[in-house]
Amino acid sequence: MSEKGGLIEVLGRNYRQVIWIGVLILCFLPAFVPLGIPISIDKLTIKAYKCIEELEPGDLVLVSPDFTPGMWVEVGPAMNAIMQHLFMKKVRIVIVSFYIDGPVLAEKILREIDIGDAKYGVDYVNLGYLPGMETAMAAFVENPRRIEYDYYGTPVEELEIMKDVKSIGDFKLYIFACVTWPDPWIRQFSGKVPKIITVISPAAISLVMPYVSGGQLYSMLPGTKGGAEYEALMKRPGVATSIMDATSLCLTFVMLLVIVGNISYWRKRLRGE
Amino acid sequence: MSWVRRREIPLLIFAITFIIGCFGYYIEHPAMGKIYSTLFDWVLLMSNLALGTGLIAMTLYHGKKIAKREKGYEMSFVVFGALILMFVSCYASPASREYLYAKIYTPASIAILCFTGFSEISGLYRAFRVRSVEAFFLALAGFILLMHFAPVYGFFIPGVEKVASWLLDNPAMGASRGIVIGVAIGTIAIAIRVLLGYEKAYTG
Numbered sequence: 001m002s003e004k005g006g007l008i009e010v011l012g013r014n015y016r017q018v019i020w021i022g023v024l025i026l027c028f029l030p031a032f033v034p035l036g037i038p039i040s041i042d043k044l045t046i047k048a049y050k051c052i053e054e055l056e057p058g059d060l061v062l063v064s065p066d067f068t069p070g071m072w073v074e075v076g077p078a079m080n081a082i083m084q085h086l087f088m089k090k091v092r093i094v095i096v097s098f099y100i101d102g103p104v105l106a107e108k109i110l111r112e113i114d115i116g117d118a119k120y121g122v123d124y125v126n127l128g129y130l131p132g133m134e135t136a137m138a139a140f141v142e143n144p145r146r147i148e149y150d151y152y153g154t155p156v157e158e159l160e161i162m163k164d165v166k167s168i169g170d171f172k173l174y175i176f177a178c179v180t181w182p183d184p185w186i187r188q189f190s191g192k193v194p195k196i197i198t199v200i201s202p203a204a205i206s207l208v209m210p211y212v213s214g215g216q217l218y219s220m221l222p223g224t225k226g227g228a229e230y231e232a233l234m235k236r237p238g239v240a241t242s243i244m245d246a247t248s249l250c251l252t253f254v255m256l257l258v259i260v261g262n263i264s265y266w267r268k269r270l271r272g273e
Numbered sequence: 274m275s276w277v278r279r280r281e282i283p284l285l286i287f288a289i290t291f292i293i294g295c296f297g298y299y300i301e302h303p304a305m306g307k308i309y310s311t312l313f314d315w316v317l318l319m320s321n322l323a324l325g326t327g328l329i330a331m332t333l334y335h336g337k338k339i340a341k342r343e344k345g346y347e348m349s350f351v352v353f354g355a356l357i358l359m360f361v362s363c364y365a366s367p368a369s370r371e372y373l374y375a376k377i378y379t380p381a382s383i384a385i386l387c388f389t390g391f392s393e394i395s396g397l398y399r400a401f402r403v404r405s406v407e408a409f410f411l412a413l414a415g416f417i418l419l420m421h422f423a424p425v426y427g428f429f430i431p432g433v434e435k436v437a438s439w440l441l442d443n444p445a446m447g448a449s450r451g452i453v454i455g456v457a458i459g460t461i462a463i464a465i466r467v468l469l470g471y472e473k474a475y476t477g
Contacts, residue, residue, distance in 0.1 A: 040427030070382035104374045132320035139313035206445040251423035258401040
């Protein structure tokens with residue numbers, strides 16, 4: 001190493017191996033040794049938490065897990081946390097998906113959380129997938145009873161929870177999770193339900209912020225970070241919290257690498273190399 | 274008469290559906306409401322059919338690939354195998370369908386997406402090389418947002434959260450608003466162009 005100019009010089013070169021091995025170790029480390037790194041809580045997460053806290057038992061909440069299984073790590077744990085809170089509040093939950101993978105992801109969420117004594121068809125329902133993306137959203141908003149069968153093929157008329165769903169205005173809250181351009185959901189549901197909360201990929205935060213400040217979106221949870229904050233508010237640390245340990249470690253590692261890389265670059269530049 | 278079939282009829286269909294879609298949203302009249310609702314039923318029906326056409330297109334593509342023994346044709350067998358397996362499991366055994374989805378498809382998808390994390394970090398390392406004043410400010414803003422998304426910094430250095438929030442609420446939001454307004458105006462402009470018949474690409 002000394003032949004090549006020391007550790008900083010070695011790291012300063014674009015050695016992908018160092019980055020990949022470092023990230024791999026730091027991702028796995030918290031899985032074996034939970035670090036319990038403290039978490040600061042964002043004001044928007046608190047706002048979302050309070051919104052759900054204010055719901056009355058029996059209120060109708062509409063949920064759309066509109067993301068792909070590959071994006072589970074980005075938004076799935078946050079959806080788990082928020083859904084857990086909804087079941088704890090004993091509100092009635094109607095799940096409808098505008099992404100083809102949505103219904104199965106909804107099932108995954110329901111399997112991973114504690115739904116207590118909630119009964120399918122009475123306290124919650126999975127209406128499945130409605131194809132057509134934004135047009136499907138508009139169609140659902142226009143008439144939520146357009147869907148005739150749930151995910152399991154049961155006629156909607158036979159489900160007790162759906163007897164109280166006559167129009168989109170019956171829902172007190174709409175929660176959607178997406179990892180892309182969130183405009184379609186906001187365009188179609190804003191103004192139709194009293195409050196909208198989104199669980200979104202951190203990469204799309206800047207796209208969502210104008211709608212939060214404009215009032216079209218009530219609040220948002222920025223991916224797994226939001227999920228960890230939500231778990232902290234519920235005092236139920238879960239998957240999101242453990243992922244945050246790895247995130248904090250990895251991002252610190254990245255920042256160190258960037259600093260080292262820049263020191264090396266400027267040393268070379270000042271030497272005239 | 275071919276020009277009629279190619280241009281005017283699709284344009285007329287677009288114009289009618291556009292007007293129904295546009296006015297149906299604002300006009301609360303039972304007759305308009307019924308037409309508006311029926312139109313949605315048609316669109317949902319077509320969306321369902323589109324899934325079928327997608328299946329046909331995929332079958333044709335992979336079928337041709339196997340027939341011609343094109344490069345990587347072996348993987349087309351995997352596609353057909355997975356397709357048949359999923360299709361049969363959907364009707365034969367919902368439990369096995371859940372297993373295939375939850376235990377095979379979902380972890381495989383997550384694993385593939387996780388690889389991008391390594392590449393992103395590798396790219397970030399190169400992107401944050403401070404070669405100029407502009408690059409310095411990019412790296413600085415990036416650092417603050419990295420600290421924002423690593424919750425530990427927000428806990429120990431509260432100022433980081435404030436600066437990151439300011440960056441997200443002001444410069445980032447300003448730029449996003451510009452994009453959103455630009456996209457909205459662009460969409461309206463395209464709709465008007467299509468309506469007036471200037472945009473004909475969609476007619477084939």
